[in-house]
Amino acid sequence: MIYLDNSATTQPKKEVLDAFVKASEQFYANPASLHVMGNQAEDLLESARSQLKELLNMDRIVFTSGGTEANNLALIGTAKSYQHRGKHIVTAATEHPSVLNSLAALEQQGFEVTRLPVGHHGEIDVDELKNSLRSDTILVSLMHVNNEIGTIHPISEIARLLKKRRIIFHVDAVQSIGKLAFDPSSMPDLLSVSGHKVHGLKGSGLLAYSGVELQAIQYGGGQESGIRGGTVSVPNAVALAKALRLAKPNPLHLQWNKTLRQFFSEFDGVKIVSPEGAAPHILAVAVKGIKGEILVSGLQKESIIVSTSSACSSKSRDTSHVIQAIGLPREFKDGVMRISFGAFTTEQDISALQSAFQRVYRIIKGV
Known part of the structure; x- marks a missing residue:
């Protein structure tokens, strides 16, 4: 076939599978454990995290199960953390269901969502985006590349616009990371990534962010700096870092x-x-x-x-x-x-x- x-x-690359197997065989201890094997697993986890911070030019990395969870955490975690500023959010009508359905859930909690229409090529009008912004707008969420037809949104331009207005910008980069170049000087505040779209593994992903405080939406033992509870999969994190280093x-x-x-x-x-x-x-x-x-x-x-x-x-x-x-x-x-x-x-x-x-x-x- x-x-x-x-x-x-995507089909996982051999180097990614090898990294996953090695981490699974040699660093299988819980990275939250206090013993020496736990410390070794934690060191490997933090090494993967540091590589990804540098690669993505972002300050913080939370490992997730994929793009859907990363999008949920970005939207719901940000909305709840900044609702004291306002409850208005802007997105596009063509976003991934994990974004649209997360925002629909927020609407049930009193948030207001503007869904921008798109042209016949799937593009948003940046002027229309500007006109949709209000004094109570706290967040804009857009995908970089549309997963169905490939339309590219001008995220660098939008990032510069929103930064001037102190509005948080989330970008779903699942279809663009490793495929398109990013402008490191105008990155969004939050970036969602999925491993299995870049020849990594299903069940691996991340939310990268800078200058933003998130409220947890999943509770457990305080892992991932309290943002995402649950034992972190060190092999998945290592494999994801490997996949993104190889992607170009x-x-x-x-x-x-x-x-x-x-x-x-x-x-x-x-x-x-x-x-x-x-x-x-x-x-x-x-x-x-x-x-x-x-x-x-x-x-x-x-x-x-x-x-x-x-x-x-x-x-x-x-x-x-x-x-x-x-x-x-x-x-x-x-x-x-x-x-x-x-x-x-x-x-x-x-x-x-x-x-x-x-x-x-x-x-x-x-x-």
């Missing part, structure tokens, strides 16, 4: 993205959904009048693995909120499929996808 669904999850933008992704854009534009009734200038590792396309599940199934029979626009909703067959928000024409909105590259993608994989799609398209269209 040729795997082109890397925005859903791949210039071939942009080349392949351009090649496939040209390829798909030559088919009648096929629409490129991802905007020009989107993240190079994600390409969403739609076939007129055809359900995305049919495309995914047809390509799978050709040994090509892709997905519909999102794989984060337990195999839901409903049209995603992102596709609805960008106003994709009715005849295309059910036929979206997402192709996403990773570190193990090759030129041969791209050629195989092209050949397979030609065969599937002919069968579906009866030509």
Whole structure:
């Protein structure tokens, strides 16, 4: 099988697995224990934390189970800590469900949420964002790269804007970390990362932050400076640090993205959904009048693995909120499929996808 669904999850790199196994075998003691083995495990944990602080240019790191938990902690922990300043939060309509559902829960507790609309390419209007800010706005939360269509938000520009107004800025960087470059001079206040999106392990992630105080949303024995209770997985932390040290933008992704854009534009009734200038590792396309599940199934029979626009909703067959928000024409909105590259993608994989799609398209269209 040729795997082109890397925005859903990635194959762990061998170096990451080796780091996890070594830590599991040799540093399995509880890092909170007072004995020598516990101290050794704690030293390794703090070494991983220090590496990540330096890598991300952030002051504090809390290890989490992944991006969803990191987003929950960022939003709920910040909102509760700063509610004395106000209860207004701004986000976009196309955010990940872990953000939208966390904010919906906060609304039930008296917070007010503004969900900015997006254009046909999934982009927010920065001027509209400015106009949405109020004296009681305490937090803005935006993803750097949209997980379904690859739209990139100008987070550096927004970070500078919000810093002047003393408004906290959270960025869901799950789809961008290790794939796009960050401007270290204009980082957000909070940054969510997931290990399994960067050839790390499922069940690993982090929330990085600077200059912000969080209120805990999970209680236990005071681990992670009291922010996240529960025994910390040292092997997961070590593996995550390894994965992020290895992760870097791949210039071939942009080349392949351009090649496939040209390829798909030559088919009648096929629409490129991802905007020009989107993240190079994600390409969403739609076939007129055809359900995305049919495309995914047809390509799978050709040994090509892709997905519909999102794989984060337990195999839901409903049209995603992102596709609805960008106003994709009715005849295309059910036929979206997402192709996403990773570190193990090759030129041969791209050629195989092209050949397979030609065969599937002919069968579906009866030509």
